Structures are given as structure tokens and as C-alpha cells.
Amino acid sequence: MPVRPVLTLPAPVLVAPAQPVGVVDRRARELAADLVDTMRVSPGCVGLAAPQIGVGLRAFVVDVTGHRKARSCHGVFVLFDPVVERASDPSAAREGCMSVPDLTGDVVRASRVVVSGLDPDGERRTFEVDAFEARAVLHEVDHLDGLLFLDRVAGPHAVFPRKVYR
Amino acid sequence: MHNGAVVNRSADVAHMALTAVGVDQPGIVAALTGALEELGCNLEDSTMSILRGHFAVLLVIEVPAGVGAEAVESALASVATALDLVVSVRPMRDVHPDPDRGPADPARSGEVYAFSIHGADHPGIVHRAARVLAEAGGNVLDLSTRLVGSSDRPVYVLHLTVGFPPGSDAGAAADAVRDALAELGVQSHAHPVEIDVL
Structure with missing residues (x-):
């Protein structure tokens, strides 16, 4: 089943820490394909973490190709068991999330990030990302720790309705 | 909520606007929300903030069928007296979102x-x-x-x-x-x- 439904709050899998994948086997590669396929059919989607499609494993996909705010761009990449090696140069931006469809929030995140993990071939990969790609990676890594952008905002005045007209 | 209970939103309820203002002190939110829970009201959207030393509450509540605004105000009267709050509750006309009418969603188009x-x-x-x-x-x-x-x-x-x-x-x-x-x-x-x- 390549394209899976994207879960929204209050799905318990979204707020639980995900489990390590460990070995990239056939099932992990199927998960990678599902993440890519689901991202592809979701308009404007630049990243997706496994818990968002109901899988409590540490895996995400990011693709910021063509995004106006992207500087670094590594195309489509899936990482298993990602580790943020370095993060610096914080900047603020308003984020939305497919799993929190009604709200947005101002979140400060590092804009220069080094992230490593296993790719779908089981090879260890390291990516240096910045700007929008860095924000996308950190947003997805947060999902693996059971954290949403709602957990990163500075306070009640940093959360906003997404649809401002009814 | 506990034991995994979730709120069931039914159509057979009314929405009301509750405002409360008083000199700020700890316990205002706890006291107001306690009285509302006892009455079976659900808290929906709200903003609450300190404005020049006064705690100001603006809250939309879902009220069980058959409970009027006066009944909600009466239920809050002892809290209002104890904390010196000016409390008012008024019924609200429910707004039904209609995608075919009214301004579009600027998140997409404006x-x-x-x-x-x-x-x-x-x-x-x-x-x-x-x-x-x-x-x-x-x-x-x-x-x-x-x-x-x-x-x-x-x-x-x-x-x-x-x-x-x-x-x-x-x-x-x-x-x-x-x-x-x-x-x-x-x-x-x-x-x-x-x-x-x-």
C-alpha cells in the first residue's frame, strides 16, 4: 500500500517517541517508498515522518526541490535513525504541518544543520543542509521524538489559525 | 479529561460568549473553569491575558441544551464575588462555515x-x-x-x-x-x- 493516510492530532502515534529502525531491511525500504509516495500526492508537502503515516519508526523523507525559500537542496532523501550532528544559526518562521491542519505557529529552528543516518540501501549518509531544507529536516526529526511544532512555539501568542476566513 | 475520555460534540448545544475581568490574582482560571465544568460546559476558543493589571477572559463555551445564559452567570456568581470579577455570559449565533460564501481562505488565495x-x-x-x-x-x-x-x-x-x-x-x-x-x-x-x- 504505497500511499497512506496522513494522521492528524490527536493520533497517539504522533506524540510518542518512535523506535529505531536498526537494520534497513525490505520492510524499511517499503516504508521509505510509502513515505515518498504519500509525500508526492500531498499538495505542497516537503517532508513526512513515519509516525505521520502511522508507523512508529525513526524514518523521514524530505524534498524541498523547487521551493522558493530553499538554498541547499538534496532532492528527495529518506533517512533512517537520523542524528542531528550539528545545528546552528537559529531563525524564526511560521510553520504548518499536515498533522495539525488547523493551526500554524512561529518556531525558531537552526538554519544550518548536519544530519546523518542510514539511507534505503543501508549506507550511512551525512547531509549538510541550510535554510528551508534545514527547517524541514528538524521538523521531521521532531516528529520522531513525538514533538509537533505546537511543542516548539514560544507561547500562546505564537499559535495562529491556519484558515483565517470562514 | 481522564481515562481517555473524549468530548462528544453534539448539535444539541448552544454556544455562548463569556467575558470576565478583574484585578489579577492567582486562581482565576481554576475557579472559573471549575464552575463551568460542574455545569457541564465545554471550553472552546479563548484568549486570556493580563491587561494593565486586570485579568481579562474572553471565552467561547459550549453549553448543554436547556441551560440559558442567566443560569451560567448564576453558576459563576459565587466565583465572581469571591474573586471580584465582572462576569457576563451572552448567547452567540452559531456560524456555519460555508465554502461557497464569504471571503476565500487567504492562506490559499489572499x-x-x-x-x-x-x-x-x-x-x-x-x-x-x-x-x-x-x-x-x-x-x-x-x-x-x-x-x-x-x-x-x-x-x-x-x-x-x-x-x-x-x-x-x-x-x-x-x-x-x-x-x-x-x-x-x-x-x-x-x-x-x-x-x-x-
């Missing part, structure tokens, strides 16, 4: 601007800004003001979020606000709010 306005306090700052925005078709989505500084040099700080319908010139409206306030010696900065969906 623009949202954030305004930061500040300067020496002066009568009419909010009105000038709001009038220019209204003339441009802008809709105030959020607004917060603070009077700060000293009594001999008061400073006014205003933040606004404004939605503009598709086809309107938000940039020109922002310029018009800036010009209208410059006459008062007040600065206005505006920038489009961009949302990154991740």
Missing part, C-alpha cells in the same frame, strides 16, 4: 500581513490604522496593544494581523497605514506572513 506599530502615545493611533485597513478591505484577524513607558513619556505598541481578500492590494494598504501614522510621528512596519507547510 494575503495575510503582520503589522508592527509603535511610537509616542497619541489619541487615534488604532483608529487611523484600522480605518485605512477597512477601506482597503482588510480584515483584522488579531490585535494586541500595550501602553508602556513612563507617564510623562507614554509609548504605544500595537501589533496587528490582517487578512486581505484575493485581488486587493495588501502592499498598497500597508503603505497607506504607514503614511497615515507618519502624520502622528508613529512608525508602522508591515510584512507578509508566509506559512511553511512541512
Whole structure:
């Protein structure tokens, strides 16, 4: 089943820490394909973490190709068991999330990030990302720790309705 | 809520607007929400904040069928007396979102601007800004003001979020606000709010 439904709050899998994948086997590669396929059919989607499609494993996909705010761009990449090696140069931006469809929030995140993990071939990969790609990676890594952008905002005045007209 | 219980939203309820204001002290939210829970009311959207030493509550509640605004006010009377709060509860007309009517969703088709306005306090700052925005078709989505500084040099700080319908010139409206306030010696900065969906 390549394209899976994207879960929204209050799905318990979204707020639980995900489990390590460990070995990239056939099932992990199927998960990678599902993440890519689901991202592809979701308009404007630049990243997706496994818990968002109901899988409590540490895996995400990011693709910021063509995004106006992207500087670094590594195309489509899936990482298993990602580790943020370095993060610096914080900047603020308003984020939305497919799993929190009604709200947005101002979140400060590092804009220069080094992230490593296993790719779908089981090879260890390291990516240096910045700007929008860095924000996308950190947003997805947060999902693996059971954290949403709602957990990163500075306070009640940093959360906003997404649809401002009814 | 506990034991995994979830709130069942049924159609057979009324929505009411509750306002409460009183000199700030710890326990206001706990006391108000306790009385509302006892009455079977659900809290929906709210803003609560300290405004010049007064705690101000503006809250939309879902009230069980058959309970009127007066009954909610009566249930809150002892809390209001104990904490010296002015409490009012009024029924609200339910708004049913209709995608075919009314302004479109600017998150997709219009623009949202954030305004930061500040300067020496002066009568009419909010009105000038709001009038220019209204003339441009802008809709105030959020607004917060603070009077700060000293009594001999008061400073006014205003933040606004404004939605503009598709086809309107938000940039020109922002310029018009800036010009209208410059006459008062007040600065206005505006920038489009961009949302990154991740």
C-alpha cells in the first residue's frame, strides 16, 4: 500500500517517541517508498515522518526541490535513525504541518544543520543542509521524538489559525 | 479529561460568549473553569491575558441544551464575588462555515500581513490604522496593544494581523497605514506572513 493516510492530532502515534529502525531491511525500504509516495500526492508537502503515516519508526523523507525559500537542496532523501550532528544559526518562521491542519505557529529552528543516518540501501549518509531544507529536516526529526511544532512555539501568542476566513 | 475520555460534540448545544475581568490574582482560571465544568460546559476558543493589571477572559463555551445564559452567570456568581470579577455570559449565533460564501481562505488565495506599530502615545493611533485597513478591505484577524513607558513619556505598541481578500492590494494598504501614522510621528512596519507547510 504505497500511499497512506496522513494522521492528524490527536493520533497517539504522533506524540510518542518512535523506535529505531536498526537494520534497513525490505520492510524499511517499503516504508521509505510509502513515505515518498504519500509525500508526492500531498499538495505542497516537503517532508513526512513515519509516525505521520502511522508507523512508529525513526524514518523521514524530505524534498524541498523547487521551493522558493530553499538554498541547499538534496532532492528527495529518506533517512533512517537520523542524528542531528550539528545545528546552528537559529531563525524564526511560521510553520504548518499536515498533522495539525488547523493551526500554524512561529518556531525558531537552526538554519544550518548536519544530519546523518542510514539511507534505503543501508549506507550511512551525512547531509549538510541550510535554510528551508534545514527547517524541514528538524521538523521531521521532531516528529520522531513525538514533538509537533505546537511543542516548539514560544507561547500562546505564537499559535495562529491556519484558515483565517470562514 | 481522564481515562481517555473524549468530548462528544453534539448539535444539541448552544454556544455562548463569556467575558470576565478583574484585578489579577492567582486562581482565576481554576475557579472559573471549575464552575463551568460542574455545569457541564465545554471550553472552546479563548484568549486570556493580563491587561494593565486586570485579568481579562474572553471565552467561547459550549453549553448543554436547556441551560440559558442567566443560569451560567448564576453558576459563576459565587466565583465572581469571591474573586471580584465582572462576569457576563451572552448567547452567540452559531456560524456555519460555508465554502461557497464569504471571503476565500487567504492562506490559499489572499494575503495575510503582520503589522508592527509603535511610537509616542497619541489619541487615534488604532483608529487611523484600522480605518485605512477597512477601506482597503482588510480584515483584522488579531490585535494586541500595550501602553508602556513612563507617564510623562507614554509609548504605544500595537501589533496587528490582517487578512486581505484575493485581488486587493495588501502592499498598497500597508503603505497607506504607514503614511497615515507618519502624520502622528508613529512608525508602522508591515510584512507578509508566509506559512511553511512541512
